[in-house]
Amino acid sequence: RKEVEQDPGPFNVPEGATVAFNCTYSNSASQSFFWYRQDCRKEPKLLMSVYSSGNEDGRFTAQLNRASQYISLLIRDSKLSDSATYLCVVNLRNAGNMLTFGGGTRLMVKP
Amino acid sequence: GAGVSQTPSNKVTEKGKYVELRCDPISGHTALYWYRQSLGQGPEFLIYFQGTGAADDSGLPNDRFFAVRPEGSVSTLKIQRTERGDSAVYLCASSRGLAFPDTQYFGPGTRLTVL
Numbered sequence: 414r415k416e417v418e419q420d421p422g423p424f425n426v427p428e429g430a431t432v433a434f435n436c437t438y439s440n441s442a443s444q445s446f447f448w449y450r451q452d453c454r455k456e457p458k459l460l461m462s463v464y465s466s467g468n469e470d471g472r473f474t475a476q477l478n479r480a481s482q483y484i485s486l487l488i489r490d491s492k493l494s495d496s497a498t499y500l501c502v503v504n505l506r507n508a509g510n511m512l513t514f515g516g517g518t519r520l521m522v523k524p
Numbered sequence: 525g526a527g528v529s530q531t532p533s534n535k536v537t538e539k540g541k542y543v544e545l546r547c548d549p550i551s552g553h554t555a556l557y558w559y560r561q562s563l564g565q566g567p568e569f570l571i572y573f574q575g576t577g578a579a580d581d582s583g584l585p586n587d588r589f590f591a592v593r594p595e596g597s598v599s600t601l602k603i604q605r606t607e608r609g610d611s612a613v614y615l616c617a618s619s620r621g622l623a624f625p626d627t628q629y630f631g632p633g634t635r636l637t638v639l
């Protein structure tokens with residue numbers, strides 16, 4: 414079983430739609446959580462950190478459920494420019510600062 | 525300011541050859557990481573440096589892989605006797621090395637192809 418699991422997609426949605434991605438992680442000792450965005454043939458870039466209280470950044474909302482070991486990302490009013498792969502990432506306190514990535518969920522926003 | 529840079533951007537080599545991949549971290553970042561990303565997968569951790577020393581090399585797949593960071597800045601990932609399965613994008617990241625957690629910034633990667 415992978416440490417961080419995501420539905421690979423692709424999710425094909427029209428512009429303006431709301432789309433949600435989910436992710437589960439296996440290690441209950443995980444301490445911090447992130448969503449990274451990766452465009453085709455580019456490096457991953459931090460989209461947002463994820464906190465237990467939930468957090469919002471513009472059209473993006475991230476939620477963490479520690480009891481269920483579940484992380485979500487909601488994108489409202491999708492734009493063509495949101496098309497990318499979204500990587501769910503966790504960090505273990507006792508593993509230095511190495512990041513453990515899910516396989517990514519691909520989003521395609523269509524006009 | 526300048527981000528993480530990696531050279532070369534692409535490297536094609538033959539099976540059995542030796543390759544070196546270079547990473548220049550963001551100036552002042554004490555922590556440096558190497559990851560490997562195969563097609564359709566997320567990046568996988570290889571090794572982590574804090575300053576000059578390898579704080580965690582548990583992700584290196586075997587003893588053909590080695591990395592150094594002699595002056596605590598530039599790092600080189602070295603792969604001996606390359607195999608076709610080594611083909612991937614090798615990503616470097618750096619961070620300030622502050623107390624956990626600490627945002628990592630990625631370079632554009634080196635795409636290695638082993639023929």
